[in-house]
Amino acid sequence: VNEFELIARLTQHLPTNEGVVVGAGDDCAVLHAYDPDCYLLLKTDAVVEGVHFNRDAVPEQIGHKALGRCLSDVAAMAGTPRDAVVTLGLPAAFEASWAERLYEGLNALARRYSVAIVGGETVQSPDRCFLSVAVLGSVLKDKCILRSGARAGDALFLTGELGGSLASKHLTFEPRVREAHWLAEHFALHAMIDLSDGLASDLRHILEASKVGAEVLASALPISHAARLRAKTGASKKSPLLAALTDGEDFELLFTSAPGNAVRLLDTWKQQFPHTRLTCIGKVTPGPGVVLKTKEGVQPLSAHGYVHFS
């Protein structure tokens, strides 16, 4: 049983109530608020030593990453993060200054987005540290972007660049909260997700939720300098293209919109966010399945990457 199969099993029969708009399975849970114009958003996530960060990582960056992942999920709904609560799992022998520095990174990111940290628990975790964060946010009902709204014919857009994130960016990425707000404010987005497991994997979540397929243009993919460098120096055995498709931990936004919006979207984005790329990487198809279009032709794209022609 892999992670996705397990999550599917575990979330199959979850309890619900009349306040739930969208339960498990999107970037955040969407809940009725008392305000008839708004939804509440709720999300939790955790980072574990040796899995999501190493013990020798800069402590401030561990705190940054743990909160940043949840803010990225709120961004993927075009929401505003409001409050966060934190549980820090610590071995018996820990340095208080390490935990304080971790919180400093977390607090600095929180302040930048006016997020209040409203609870801090510590628990014993004998072997490894972990940091679990839950974030509460809100979103105007008519601006909330789910994974399930993509339509055949939509253009597929991507912020930033992909691949090689584990070389450093995964600990310092800026969650795309402001970009998502601006996008939802100015354009009718049909579906959106943030990329944590890699484009090849996360794109499928939008497609499955929307019951469509996609065609991705290999030549259009914005491959990061880090991914190219790692391939060149042999630090990674993946080609830059495969790294961009599968490395994960990019925390960029992937979204769809009607193709007629493409020119204005790309133009106005460049004025608004001159230092961040926005790329049209393909289109939504009736599907099912994902194909990668290269100069050699069209090949199926699996969650783990493309299948070489034999």
Next chain:
Amino acid sequence: VNEFELIARLTQHLPTNEGVVVGAGDDCAVLHAYDPDCYLLLKTDAVVEGVHFNRDAVPEQIGHKALGRCLSDVAAMAGTPRDAVVTLGLPAAFEASWAERLYEGLNALARRYSVAIVGGETVQSPDRCFLSVAVLGSVLKDKCILRSGARAGDALFLTGELGGSLASKHLTFEPRVREAHWLAEHFALHAMIDLSDGLASDLRHILEASKVGAEVLASALPISHAARLRAKTGASKKSPLLAALTDGEDFELLFTSAPGNAVRLLDTWKQQFPHTRLTCIGKVTPGPGVVLKTKEGVQPLSAHGYVHFS
């Protein structure tokens, strides 16, 4: 640096915003809702294998405990739990059926209180399982009971019985959500907390937040059968009284109310909850500090228990 000192350091300079009513340091965070009559409540907590449960524990009970701890914190504000999100940390080699049974316990408790489980993440946790739960709840503004409202002269009340919880109750306790609602509905409670670290320790949180002291009557303490049995059989080296004061994991409610309410409170409780004890265990004093009154006299009570006369 012990746990409380660390939490005090970490939570000293947390970011806040205009939506926060009470941040870190009470049972839950209290947040402004859009509804002018209500607050939102937010709380997270985690249980770790080998610390809060053993690998051979009944999986359903682990799920029950993880959610139950958060529901107990919502109860301690007299709030209503609404939604929960869950992160399950799992070693690479886990049995899917174990995780499913854990969720069954969690789901069963959630259903009993109409709590929706609106997100289920899994993360790798190579050595030990952990289960982190965040709960969102709500409370009517004029019913929300903080830790900080105790007044000198108040009577101190306690639900249930104390001590010996680790013998079994810690995995199966029922969070006192209904009891707390009923209490807040019918009586003016001044302060409330749920007991997780033990009466001697958790009582201090109310007293420090309220800037008062307390006198606890040793002869009044409702000592559990488990605590007496463990002392008798030698399973625990603590006297039954010390076990009741310090064992922890009781998840009972400790609250204060004006002394004039005591008789009606105890009488009507007995009719409403005939199977659960409610005991007046002492009174709030101008303080500072906590004393334990025994037949030998009055002695200071530390967070770790009473100090024997030398």
